[in-house]
Amino acid sequence: MEIEFYGATERVTGSCHILRVGRFTVLLDCGLIQGSDVEEALNRAPFAFDPERVEAMILSHGHIDHSGRIPLLVKRGFTGPVFTGDATADLARVLLLDSASLAERDALDRRKHPRTAADRHAEPLYTRDDAVRALNSFKPVPYGRRFPVVPGLEACFRDAGHILGSAVVELWLTEGGVSRKLVFSGDLGQYGSPILNDPEAVTDADALIIESTYGDRLHRDYDQTLQELGEIFNSASRGSGNILIPAFSIGRSQELLYLFARHYEEWGMQHWQVYLDSPMAIEASMIYLGYPELFDREALASRNDKRLLPTLKNLHFTPKVEQSQAINKERSGAIIIAGSGMCNGGRILHHLKHNISRPECHLLITGYQAEGTLGRQIVEGAAEVEIHGRHYPVAAAVHTVGGLSAHGDREDMLRWVSGFKSSPRVFVVHGDPAAKEAFRNSIEERLQLTASIPRPGERYDFSS
Structure with missing residues (x-):
């Protein structure tokens, strides 16, 4: 059983990681890469895995940098369920249909007003029909309910306090008589922000994947x-x-x-x-x-x-x-x-x-x-x-x-990580390079945990 770090390793956006348990492959998020034209062009590149061989997916929340490539995943052969929070399933319908409409309009505009030869044959990254097919695979699960994903893997969503329905994902992996627990933070909200509850504490894990969007700074009071x-x-x-x-x-x-x-x-x-x-x-x-x-x-x-x-x-x-x-x-x-x-x-x-x-x-x-x-x-x-x-x-x-900001700052995230009574191995993702580096150092120096910044394609074996 292993995790392969894929999206949101070199940048903030494009959240996506590959989890393997026995013969099964599961994705954590599948988000759009956002930024410059050069970066957004990366969305059209082949996935680092075969979508047809992915059995299931887990979506932490609806923001497009976490969910926006799910229709493309389906378009390229994924047929499994997408497990997510019930509110996230509702919000994703709004977001993904809008994203598909924007992609269709952009392709049409490029064909009508081409700047390059390639523009004359521009096609959308995916269509509204692709988005509808993807949304039909969503399986909503409320907070606090432990559920099976594939044989050897169970999950539970906890309130991340980021946007409505956003989740911290607890994952229990079992293979060959060995059991391990992985926690994926998704995006964490601020403590004390309006409308939503504070991020829910998780107390135990063998490994933790955590975002670092604001890992090098503090929000204003x-x-x-x-x-x-x-x-x-x-x-x-x-x-x-x-x-x-x-x-x-x-x-x-x-x-x-x-x-x-x-x-x-x-x-x-x-x-x-x-x-x-x-x-x-x-x-x-x-x-x-x-x-x-x-x-x-x-x-x-x-x-x-x-x-x-x-x-x-x-x-x-x-x-x-x-x-x-x-x-x-x-x-x-x-x-x-x-x-x-x-x-x-x-x-x-x-x-x-x-x-x-x-x-x-x-x-x-x-x-x-x-x-x-x-x-x-x-x-x-x-x-x-x-x-x-x-x-x-x-x-x-x-x-x-x-x-x-809907994201917690450095102190919010350190406060949440300090709630672990175990000493998980920490992997820092989803941040600009300086933010990731600063947050990793803060975790090691202040919480005395082993933390690293994974490279794209890097793997971590849970069974050792």
């Missing part, structure tokens, strides 16, 4: 983050501009609306028109409302008061394209929440074209920006950016508010 947000909104309301918030459709968008409702007067929200300009975020918000048993106490109380999705006079859902286009006539007083969260596609690009060169406008960055993305360029201070083939000077005020 949450109370200070809320104060900063209030200051931005109140100050911006006097500047006659708009506020753009590129936000992930699942997690961040719901959290922002929740905070707008709770701080309506304090933040001067009555001075704004708030647009949730994302069909996927709107649909995801409805799914959030369907799982009150996964909320923390504060959010559950708000939900009982019918305030989880704020019933604000100035909140507008704009699912239709023409509604989104109409927002760009607003020259001031608009807060626009739109995807994608890293500014590498979606409706936020159209709003950036109309606002990023206006010094009276504001761009509020509330989440991680991967290397190679437009969001990363802006955060790093680019004076000019390219959007849809045209260049735009960056004159809008850019605010990076790290305290709202």
